[in-house]
Amino acid sequence: GENVEQHPSTLSVQEGDSAVIKCTYSDSASNYFPWYKQELGKRPQLIIDIRSNVGEKKDQRIAVTLNKTAKHFSLHITETQPEDSAVYFCAASDDKIIFGKGTRLHILP
Amino acid sequence: DSGVTQTPKHLITATGQRVTLRCSPRSGDLSVYWYQQSLDQGLQFLIHYYNGEERAKGNILERFSAQQFPDLHSELNLSSLELGDSALYFCASSVEGGRSGNTIYFGEGSWLTVV
Numbered sequence: 001g002e003n004v005e006q007h008p009s010t011l012s013v014q015e016g017d018s019a020v021i022k023c024t025y026s027d028s029a030s031n032y033f034p035w036y037k038q039e040l041g042k043r044p045q046l047i048i049d050i051r052s053n054v055g056e057k058k059d060q061r062i063a064v065t066l067n068k069t070a071k072h073f074s075l076h077i078t079e080t081q082p083e084d085s086a087v088y089f090c091a092a093s094d095d096k097i098i099f100g101k102g103t104r105l106h107i108l109p
Numbered sequence: 110d111s112g113v114t115q116t117p118k119h120l121i122t123a124t125g126q127r128v129t130l131r132c133s134p135r136s137g138d139l140s141v142y143w144y145q146q147s148l149d150q151g152l153q154f155l156i157h158y159y160n161g162e163e164r165a166k167g168n169i170l171e172r173f174s175a176q177q178f179p180d181l182h183s184e185l186n187l188s189s190l191e192l193g194d195s196a197l198y199f200c201a202s203s204v205e206g207g208r209s210g211n212t213i214y215f216g217e218g219s220w221l222t223v224v
Contacts, residue, residue, distance in 0.1 A: 032211070043111065045215070049212060097213055
């Protein structure tokens, strides 16, 4: 079955700097790769997603890249702000949606 | 508000007991997914139902079972509860459930504490 590895588990960046979170997946049939943000005690919320026919997608300060050959995808957050502090989950989807273990992002003042 | 409704929000029960968690998907969504999130842990996929039928199963214990009813709401039954079952249980829903890659929307979760 699908396995999703996510790195790093914890990431601290200075406010205003960029943050990058990387994920790899195992099932080449996966065709949809969403990213979710989860604040403490709340539900995960979709922030951006990418499908297998696209290599890159951007939405304001957030971008995602996908390399299907290498089976890895990454989340890039630029000009980080305090409200970006949260846990971020990547996921890979075929008929199951399997999540990575999450990255706790700390934005330092 | 995602449109996915989960009840109860909080539940405290004793070891050995049985509980039922309920989920109503977004209007029009046919798929329901259940995930377990323990403290500082990721989202463990339990099970997926599509239009009343089981579509995929993850790391769901034999003590746990689920079903999706004709009105598309779903219930997750947890029996013979152990301390380690204490977790946040999320339900999520999506329009479809096939191989097209669908965005899933999470409910607020049900906090289960086993004492």
